[in-house]
Amino acid sequence: MATFLDRLTRPLIDENPVTLQILGICSALAVTTTLATALTMAAALTVVLCLSGLFISLIRRHIPHSVRLIVQITIIASLVIVIDGLLRAYAFEMSRRLSVFVGLIVTNCLVLGRAESFAMKNPVLPTLADAFGNGLGYSLVLIVVGTLRELLGAGTLLGRPVVATVAEGGWFEPLALMQRAPAAFFILGLLVWAIRALRRSQAEAPDYRLEAAEEER
Amino acid sequence: MSERMGLWRRFLGLPNTDPRKAFGVTFLVALVCALVVSSASVLLKPVQDAHVERERQARLAAMVAALPAMRELMEEAGVDALETRLVVLETGDYETATDPAGFDPVAAAKDPATSIALPPEADPAGLKRIATVAPVHLLERDGRLALVVLPVSGVGYQSLIRAYLALEPDLVTIAALTIVEQGETPGLGARIEEPDWQALWTGRRIAEEAGRILIRVVQTPAKEPYEVDGISGATRTGAGVGNMLAFWLGAHGFGPFLERLKREGS
Numbered sequence A: 001m002a003t004f005l006d007r008l009t010r011p012l013i014d015e016n017p018v019t020l021q022i023l024g025i026c027s028a029l030a031v032t033t034t035l036a037t038a039l040t041m042a043a044a045l046t047v048v049l050c051l052s053g054l055f056i057s058l059i060r061r062h063i064p065h066s067v068r069l070i071v072q073i074t075i076i077a078s079l080v081i082v083i084d085g086l087l088r089a090y091a092f093e094m095s096r097r098l099s100v101f102v103g104l105i106v107t108n109c110l111v112l113g114r115a116e117s118f119a120m121k122n123p124v125l126p127t128l129a130d131a132f133g134n135g136l137g138y139s140l141v142l143i144v145v146g147t148l149r150e151l152l153g154a155g156t157l158l159g160r161p162v163v164a165t166v167a168e169g170g171w172f173e174p175l176a177l178m179q180r181a182p183a184a185f186f187i188l189g190l191l192v193w194a195i196r197a198l199r200r201s202q203a204e205a206p207d208y209r210l211e212a213a214e215e216e217r
Numbered sequence B: 001m002s003e004r005m006g007l008w009r010r011f012l013g014l015p016n017t018d019p020r021k022a023f024g025v026t027f028l029v030a031l032v033c034a035l036v037v038s039s040a041s042v043l044l045k046p047v048q049d050a051h052v053e054r055e056r057q058a059r060l061a062a063m064v065a066a067l068p069a070m071r072e073l074m075e076e077a078g079v080d081a082l083e084t085r086l087v088v089l090e091t092g093d094y095e096t097a098t099d100p101a102g103f104d105p106v107a108a109a110k111d112p113a114t115s116i117a118l119p120p121e122a123d124p125a126g127l128k129r130i131a132t133v134a135p136v137h138l139l140e141r142d143g144r145l146a147l148v149v150l151p152v153s154g155v156g157y158q159s160l161i162r163a164y165l166a167l168e169p170d171l172v173t174i175a176a177l178t179i180v181e182q183g184e185t186p187g188l189g190a191r192i193e194e195p196d197w198q199a200l201w202t203g204r205r206i207a208e209e210a211g212r213i214l215i216r217v218v219q220t221p222a223k224e225p226y227e228v229d230g231i232s233g234a235t236r237t238g239a240g241v242g243n244m245l246a247f248w249l250g251a252h253g254f255g256p257f258l259e260r261l262k263r264e265g266s
Helices: A002-012 A025-030 A035-058 A065-090 A092-101 A103-107 A109-119 A124-154 A181-198 A212-216 B002-013 B019-066 B070-077 B105-110 B189-193 B195-199 B235-249 B255-265
Strands: B083-088 B115-117 B129-131 B133-141 B144-155 B160-167 B174-181 B216-218 B227-229
Touching (some): A025 A124, A025 A181, A035 A109, A092 B019, A124 A181, B019 B160, B019 B174, B070 B133, B105 B115, B189 B195
Antiparallel strands (some): B160 B174
16 A cells, blocks of 8 residues: 555656656646646546556556557557547537647657556556556646746636736736746746755766866866 | 357467567557547547537637628628528529538538539649538628628648638628638648738738739738738648639639629629
8 A cells, every 4th residue: 555655646746757757848838828728738648647557557468578669659549539539529629729739648758658667567556556646746747837827927827817917907917928838948947946956866967077177278 | 159269368378479469469459449549539520520610600700790890780781690502613603402501511522412523633722522512601781792701621731721711792802811620730830820810811802803813822921912921831831721712712613603793793
């Protein structure tokens, strides 16, 4: 039970797929302009992660090593197509706003990464815990970035006004930059910095060090 | 039955290094996935289409409402929507036998009985087949035409683009163009959906004085009254929109219909 909880909670901060492994940030940047899109994307990714983990783990003993990536991608892509179709049928407006990014879950390294490194080697239950934990870790980052970007960029949360903007006679001047892609990089960078400052073990050793002689030159 | 089970068990018992197992597993996974994906897409299609259709109608209504003075005109005429009629494309006459409300242009374009194949040289919009009958939306006031809206479609860079083209009563000046459906590259071609770009069309002319259809999208700054600025990085999407209009305004599209309206109007 302890390991089960551990598998579920470790990917939240200690082994967060986005901030520690820097996986899946393409979509994390693209869909976080508002909290609503970030939440939908997070839910879609978590569902794909859990279901793909479930199916891959179920047949893991019969997946030949030589074709494992083909099998994994086939399963992941099918799930993504179905989820995308469901969104287009039952959340039409939202799927328009998410445009291609639900479809791009197929290429999200996070999903393939968990399938390859965990689901292929573990039984169903631990795989589900791991997949759900990673989904939550990804969701957490998306929610933080999405909240900040929507709040600072538009003064709203989930489309409801939180602070009165200048346009509506209030005091808050929305930061247009927050609605653009670079802002997501800034927030993500600050987030990684903050986590690694608090958890020193996550900080990576520098790849290169300048020698004293070179610095003087 | 037991023999088949035995076969299945033997297959699962093959070592994972066996090529037969690799082929078999890949094939089975692909088969199951294909079944799931295709049944999901068949089951969800009606629900998705309903959304697309509602969106299309909403955009048509929004386009008409955005035209200057059109709202007042419609209020005066006592209508809240345009009148829809079916046109036989080849002759340009109205088709009165069919109810426009029950007409499905997409299904009609697929059915060989209600569609014609386009030869490649007469098909700049890349449609391959079109229905012989097409809906038009009209607004008339005191028996005179106030607005004609034509549904058009064509292939862009990577998707089928559908749009509504609204023409002024002179049948040469564009009142508005609204893109209602497209799947072009987000951030590039998909920007044809932006109101700023669609606003460029208002006031453009589809033809020169002699009546030749010239309307097109250009990547250099638009100089002529029948040119519209394209979007940077979306040359082929822009060309697709231009070709689509050229086709639908031409002899295989609404050309005969517009000719007839012009004759009757003068």
